[in-house]
Amino acid sequence: MTLARNPVIRGFAPDPSLIRVDDWYYVATSSFEWFPTIPLHRSRDLATWEYAGHVRGAVPGGSLAGVPDSAGIWAPSLSWDGERFWVVYTIVRSVGTRYFDLDTYVSTASAVDAEWTAPRRVASHGFDPALFHHEGRLWLLNMQSDHRPGGKRFDGIVLTELDRATLRPLGRTHLLLQHGKLVEGPKLLVRDGWFYLVLAEGGTGFEHGVRVARSRALTGPYELDDLPLLTTRDDPKVPLQKAGHAELVETPDGEWFLSHLTARPLHTEQGMRCPLGRETAVQAVAWDDDGWPRLRQGGWHPAVEVEVPTVTGAAPAVTPSDGDGCLAWPWSSLRAEADASWADTGARPGWIRLRGRQGPESLWDQSLLAQRLTEHRAEVEVTVEANPRSFTEAAGLLLWYNTTSYLTLDLTWAEPEGEPQRGQQWRGGGRTVLSLVESDEEGARQVAVVEVEPGRPITLGATVDGAEARFWYLRDGRRTHVGPVLDFSRLSDDYGSKLRFTGAFAGIHAQDLVNAAFTADFSGFRATFGPAEV
Incomplete structure (x- = not known):
């Protein structure tokens, strides 16, 4: 037998429908x-x-x-x-x-x-x-x-x-x-x-x-x-919560298994929260003497480890490419497929060029590419090169749940320190900055602003450790934190007053609220995850 460890498809993979074909x-x-x-x-x-x-x-x-x-x-x-x-x-x-x-x-x-x-x-x-x-x-x-x-x-x-x-x-x-x-x-x-x-x-x-x-x-x-x-x-x-939405399947040898959704909660002061969303798990099933299906281990709680039949000579895993080069899975986009009109992989080999469009609270045309987070400990980083000339232009790294719950570290423009907005961008004044923004159902807040050298690539990063997230950038080859530790658990199904069904992502985005013409180039996106946990 082979030991399957749940969830078998990790990070935002809800409502699994399972079938067998040959x-x-x-x-x-x-x-x-x-x-x-x-x-x-x-x-x-x-x-x-x-x-x-x-x-x-x-x-x-x-x-x-x-x-x-x-x-x-x-x-x-x-x-x-x-x-x-x-x-x-x-x-x-x-x-x-x-x-x-x-x-x-x-x-x-x-x-x-x-x-x-x-x-x-x-x-x-x-x-x-x-x-x-x-x-x-x-x-x-x-x-x-x-x-x-x-x-x-x-x-x-x-x-x-x-x-x-x-x-x-x-x-x-x-x-x-x-x-x-x-x-x-x-x-x-x-x-x-x-x-x-x-x-x-x-x-x-x-x-x-x-x-x-x-x-x-x-x-x-x-x-x-x-x-x-x-x-x-x-x-x-029980370590696997929210167990439900199932489908039964029979193996070639007459054994039965169940696919179902589940979630791995963080236990926070505000209660259980599941930033990874709902995931896919499997359970072994037996039929009782009265003809009803039961979990093979007894009871009705899902098992983390499940024995499944060993298959010899299985073909190696090959992930098909059904996207455009580096925009293939696991990249995802919001509300429409990514296309070259705003996400271009050919303009600069090894880079993704995003043309800024609407902002992160838009339900329409966002220039955002993201990948699912699959464990409670993660680190993401990316190098961005852009030259924003107005506060309406920005590009950077984000941790994302939806249009009301997100964390962004953006390369953007700001007035000279201490000055109010008086159109300085039209006169060529101002600073290139990193702006850290936290958004939840209470609204968006600028958490920190750090001035950086304009016109040069900069590497941005974020570290997630359970319910905490911390952003940073590389300065002189060393990590420099931007702002305080933030509450990552708000990027979950279980935060807020509205129905929420997806999961947390990490990704890149660009916006240009005026001309939809500003571009930013990204390279070296990397997402690594800590040890797999229950």
Whole structure:
């Protein structure tokens, strides 16, 4: 046996949808407002995973401009019909309202790294859809939402047959289950004459869990298991928290495993916070004498270490390049794919040139490239060369959660020390400075300003240690801190008053609020992580 250590896909990889096709396992995860859309990973043994591409073109028109933070693509569900891969997912355009303003789409491909078909809209009852292929027929699972005043936003699980060619509904929609607790993320499977409905229960935070129901008939009625299959809501000391949103898969040898999301919290004075977001884990499953799935280790708490079948002669991991040179995975961009109009890798070999556009609180056109943080200890650095001539121009290094929670160390312009703004930039006056800004739901604050020599490359860095972050730059080859230690834990799902579903990133950005013409060159971006932790 091989030992898998959870999470198996680390850092912002939520809502995993797990399938097996021949000797490979595949997982699709949510991307929300980030591109590339719907990242895909694959594994031969459930323990070691590699990036396998993404569902290119998942967003009609190629843009999520204007969608709120943590909106966008929610909970894609991957499936295989014996000939093609299918993915179904929802694009959510409103968060925290009675109306999710969503559309559900289906796309297919002959291979996960092949060209995906243009997305086609299907019945859009709610988010977290799934497809069920059974005896040559195609069924769409979904949760339904009642937007009416006094209605339930999570009002049960529904099933609709779709025409395989047109994807139009066939016949009526069936209500499979309603439950007193919030249920979503339905998945269906057949085993020993039973249809099993695997459900996410209780919401996607620390109260999350997995519940199973079953029926002898596809359209119900469904009987709920008395016990949860998976949850950590009853014990905040379990190292893997928020366990939920699961899918069952059978190995070639008849063993069963479960994929699920989880999170590794920091325990702070403000409570548990999860800057790394929700991640992907696997668990071993056995079936009890009554035909219900149970965790193989007993109980319903996720295990950190799980025995999975050893695969001999597995092909070496090869990460495909589905981007433009150094802009390929693990780089990500906000609300649209990075393209040469603002992120150019050809202008200066070995460098990324960003053309500044809107600022870090924009929901539209940011020039930002970032990579997921995968451990609670990390160090990032980059060299930037730019010549800002106004306070409206800036470029630098950032630690990012969303447009309200971020930390930036930017090379920018400022007035001569002690002078108010009197248009000095129009007369060629002022200083080149590093400006450290901290932003949260209370607003943005300039934490520190340091004057630096203009017109020369400068290396910027940040060190993350649990809930703390510290920025620095190189001066005469030595690290010089900028500002105090900052609260990195605010860059998490669990800070603030609004729904937050993604995870922390480190990256580079540039802005030019006036002309959208200022450019900055970046090289040597490096992100290293401390020892892997639970």
